[in-house]
Amino acid sequence: MKKEINFYPVILAGGRGTRFWPLSRKKRAKQLLALDGKETMIQQTLARLLPLASARKFWIITNQDLRPAIAKQLPRVPKNQLIAEPIARNTAPAIGLAAFLLLRQYPSAVLGLFPSDHVIADEKRFRETLQRGIKLAAAGANIVVLGIRPTRAETGYGYIEAGGAYQGEALRVRRFTEKPDATKADEFVNAGNYFWNSGMFLWSARTLADALKEHLPVTATLLEEIAATFGTNRFPATFRKLYPKCENISVDYAVLEPRSAKGEEAGNIFCLPADFGWNDLGSWTALHEHQTAKSSPPEENVMVSSGTFLLNARGNYVHAPGKFVAAVGVTDLVVVETPDALLITTRQQAQDVGKIVKYLDEKKMTKLT
């Protein structure tokens, strides 16, 4: 199967994940943390794909800060396929580079684009969905996106509006939309034919390269030029020089939105509904919800500790590994302890944790960021 379909996973691992401060730091971003289970998020991302592609077929797009830790955590991925961007340039240049790099060696490669920091409950079903998507992407100039059935009027995600049925479970994509406001999000959820954009895509290297040439011609040329030096001693300098000139734009905005505007038929974009228990763990709150659903802890208290004493305590998330934690008379708190920092907030306010990192950045308290 692997060889037949020529499937190459490209993992996007450049994010900083400030909402998991104080556990997440510049050099230890969310994807490098074992937030849910013994393996880190990126290790889990790799592991669940290994039945579809051996480790030497993975490409990781990350940054200079994170590359050393990723190399340690994913020892089986070839070092030269851990690409550290000289500067962050959003998803269009990142995955475009992967496409041009793969195209040179494997003209019929199908790329799978995966965030590095999501959890997936049913891995078997995840791979089955992927296999269908890979076939669809290999069949022509098709773009396949995995869409998550929305369970709430979430304003933090982009949405996919599905149109007509295509084949099997696949639906044609009518439109990509940016993060909506609360009213729009509500409409989307009620409409029934909207999906969350999971950030997981499948397309052939050829299709992706062509799409970039069409929609981002300057960037595409730069990326092709960079890719041409790969494997030579000119690569680092070329990468450093040309990559910053690429447009800082997401693939959704650069390619998918204009392409879907061509119409359902002409766009050739397909949505595969993904019913495999996806969660992007966007915050401590999301992690609490996820782990509560998974393990039903007493009174919904999720405690990472060496022991606990709970009295009139409900709905708390506490991360204090190695410590005995006593929670008395507290509800819906998030408390996270590291050797140099202590976060105390509520499940409701945990989305503001990014503001702490912003403050620390401004104050140049770099040891804490």
Next chain:
Amino acid sequence: MKKEINFYPVILAGGRGTRFWPLSRKKRAKQLLALDGKETMIQQTLARLLPLASARKFWIITNQDLRPAIAKQLPRVPKNQLIAEPIARNTAPAIGLAAFLLLRQYPSAVLGLFPSDHVIADEKRFRETLQRGIKLAAAGANIVVLGIRPTRAETGYGYIEAGGAYQGEALRVRRFTEKPDATKADEFVNAGNYFWNSGMFLWSARTLADALKEHLPVTATLLEEIAATFGTNRFPATFRKLYPKCENISVDYAVLEPRSAKGEEAGNIFCLPADFGWNDLGSWTALHEHQTAKSSPPEENVMVSSGTFLLNARGNYVHAPGKFVAAVGVTDLVVVETPDALLITTRQQAQDVGKIVKYLDEKKMTKLT
């Protein structure tokens, strides 16, 4: 002055102070902690008395667990005057022993009894009050107690009902009462002639010894026997053997209540109103209130940390020395971190911290108690 009045401070330092868990432990009780300032509570207790008595005149009654730490913290107090009870026997035997020990060498000694874990804001005024009390205690078979003007209907303290005026500020004591219920406490506060029993007393060694002989004759005999061996190699064994046979009773209950029942005149007990900013720091909540009043921190957040970020945070007490603490959207919490434990509670529930220690005791988790 010192020699004239023959004043000997006796510091009661056997308490465990479980309500300051996880900072307080069996071998590091509340009085050994620097909860308020750089010095520990017992160091402050000594320091504020030094202008009235040199360190060699202090006697400390404590237990085996705490003696080593106290010896370290109070290096100037003679080691043989750090008395470690073989078993806890409440205040009557503890101070009775001190009286019999002092009586042998200094028949005209005036003892000052002091808890080891209270704060006093105005030390000058404290010493002035003491000097008046010492004179009164030295003048005859008088017992002097320092009474705190109640500022709330506290049910956690014993109360002193004052009767007629005696001389200067001194009032005759009409009655000692146990900890009252809320209704009674309310009545006491409104009545105007009630004071909190501070646990600070002044009486001559002779008066105290006589009082014990009258009200606790068996215990008095045992204590006299123990004191007779002090300074000999028989002392440790005698102490270990006889002290457990003493009655386990407070001096309030054993002596002061029956004595005050004799009537205002016959009782010869006097109350000196103590207006020197007394606080017994009975809990994390009390510590928070005390430090808020003292230093008026922003939004009443008292933070022991290496730095803070506060957003919509109010009325919190956080103890995490050396850590950067971020508090977002939280109110009236108490969070205390030590190398092996983390307490998360509210100002209102902080009095239940003792229950944690009880649980740990029951589970024999001795490392944490």
